[in-house]
Amino acid sequence: MKDNVKTRLKPTLTRLAPSPTGWLHIGTARTALFNWLYAKHCGGQFFLRIEDTDQERSRETYVRDIIDGLKWLGLDWDGEIIYQHQQLDLYQKYIKKLLDEDAAYKKEGAIYFKVKSQKSKVKSEERIVFDDLIRGEIEVPLDKIDDFVIVKSDGSPLFLLTNIIDDSEMGITVVLRGEDHISNTPKQLLLAAGLGIEPPRYGHLPLILNPDRSKMSKRSEAPTALRDYQKDYLPAAVVNFLALLGWRERNVKGLRLEAEGRKEEEIYSLKDLIKGFDLDGIQKSPAVFDCQKLDWLNAQYIRRSKNYELRIKNKKLWEVIKDRVVKLSDIKKLSAEITNPPDFPAELLIFGKSNKEKTLAGLNAALKILSEMSPPDWESQEKLAAGLTKAVVNNQLSNGDVFWPVRVALSGQKQSPSPPELLWVLGKEEALKRIKKANDKIQNPNDKSISND
Template identity: 35%
Template sequence: MSVVTRFAPSPTGYLHVGGARTALYSWLYAKSKGGEFVLRIEDTDIERSTEEAKQAILDGMQWLGLNWDTGPVYQTERFDRYKELIQKLLDEGKAYKCFMSSEELDAIREAQKEKGEKPRYPGTWRDRTDHPEGQPFVVRFKNPLEGSVTINDHVRGTIEISNSELDDLVIQRTDGTPTYNFCVVVDDWDMNITHVVRGEDHINNTPRQINILKALGAPIPEYAHVSMILGDDGKKLSKRHGAVSVMQYRDDGFLPQAVLNYLVRLGWSHGDQEVFTLDEMIEHFSLDGIGQSASAFNTEKLIWLNQHYIKSMPASDVAEHAKWHFDQLNIDITTGPSLESVIAIQADRVKTLKELAEISTYFYQDYDEFDANAAKKHLRPVARGPLELVKDKLLALEEWTPQSIQSAINATAEELEVGMGKVGMPLRVASTGGGNSPSLDVTLHLLSKDKVGERIDKALTFIANRENS
């Protein structure tokens, strides 16, 4: 039997961290078994579903690289199929029309609560045939009254629910639209889903869905209900913990590889290994390796992983994602050195791609003004002589290499009989606009000889204006 898994989000908001982890686990299991991964958009909640949310889900999945084999399938495009099967259940006596008003049902539930009973529909219309003409009705599934449902969950172990705990579920609303629990069942059947990976909040739905599958004569998939993700304060992950939208991590400068690596370890492990390539995740992943305990999100750990990937991934792969951040700053990277060469000298200095773009702008566009503190400290009148001499030596170089650049800086310090800092720091501020950069030899090499000459002139003008003010 070929494995088929699915990720089935509701488009009522962005793709959040918990959903992304569920998608990853489903995707990994399918890939590890040479199976198929289905993306299904469960948009039957028409009032709350939005086109923006649908697009946000697709964007998040594509950014993470969780490409689907089938889909996206939209439930709203399958209403005819749901209605066909609801009618089949009605014809077979496995479902029935219920004419109880919502007010009447609310009153019954309130009375049950007052008695300390579990609020539930009492089955009033289960066997009645005196249907009033022209009155609104819902369709309810005729849940078995005896026996129990056993779920052999890959994460939770054996779960047994007595059918007496379950009431007759509404499968079609008064307006004729099918409900979530019924659509899910039909979709899982029609799409040959063999393994359902989803959050533990769905455990209560599973026995109901299994009973409907049995009534339809459909095969029962295997289930894995994963625990929730907590914030680092032990409370359910929410906006107060920072970014919970997957695309916010892109905006904040995280690599998708780092996010995937972090998410896979939020509840699953393979020995003590912390860093996984995608191929390693696929090779080692199993549903039975998912733990039962809730996992706490640790932003510091994610930042550590992000730094690791920025430094260890090929610069060309990092550049694919870094370019987006330069675009956000309206920086045209075609006006300067290759992005790969900038990443090569900046990777050790940053935690995020956003930070990398922000500290690398001087490679592609002239700065408007010098960093105030750096200029105050290093662009003083005493720096004029070193800057003029080093400029002459740099512009006289026949080869513009890191080695020749460093030699020119060394020669300037020796000739003036000053420490390297007396030459290097004014030159760094002149060339980059600030007091921090990678080593000057590689920085100036990427800037080009003409650009360095122009910027030294700008610094000399600044010093002259400072003397005259």
């Protein structure tokens, strides 16, 4: 039961066949991406099939989530979506064939596949051998495979049967799926022999593990459903991250960047991935879901986005905060820290080595110079920085006496964009208004009438 040349020369048709019994798993999204990339790389086609024969657990909500998730990732499919619950008559035809040919039998209401009925079709008659596209040749002794259920007692056909039938009917030639399916492959190859159909070639992808090397599950530190990432991450960043979960480029180079505290990382566009994706680059060892790496990639994609692409109207604001944004939810938080009038205790205005008198002097000096600067000067961060430096030098003050209280007056934060950036974003009127209120606050720290509005 080894693959033949004829199979390898067929057009590459891949598919994703999820069961709608839960939210689209991040591992299923990785499987979808690998099948999609391989089909595109080979000039083939990618199909979507919903395996919903388990009507008790299947939900339309989950079907919608699968479809929306693939669209969000940018993974389109060819043709119409196939729904298994619409294929029941087809399965009955094949079930009848197995029963008629004594390749299956009924027991306690269920239908079992008779493994020994296919012994003569196995080359060695003792083992089944298949060439895994990722792991190479795999052998399984026939005496290790017991007869198995293909139809439940309630008449519902099971995965092993419906899966191989639909792959044949759809003309699927390559199936990339998780390594937890390796044990299913010999059974499905035996079924294919019994049904008289040609199976696809299988490749089994490595598991995805948590950073502590434990198996990813619903109790994992990182969320396991794709929908949990859609609020905070850009689709391109997630695609890039998923592509690197168990695959390394061999034939194409992406944008190589230095990642903080780690080796260089590469950023790939979909075009890069399609060009470079091949099966030789898929690893056998487990892939580790590194949340820090995903965050880093997301930040890189965000920094390369235009303000209008993220529906941010204020271009200046975006230029100032984008290098501090890691997740999309950071945009609202960081924007609010600048645009909302700050609220802070008066003592925060005083730099560690300064005092109240020097702080007041610094604020007044900054007010005077900034007030005199022309509108064109307010469009230059360099000139605004020079204005603050002039306030330091002309009044024999330190940077902490001027830059620090101006930062706090404008943002209310110990850590924020630089004072020149804040001045540039807020504009002359709002910036001077905030500095004046900070001046009043430090002189009258207990005066509750000093509003932040």
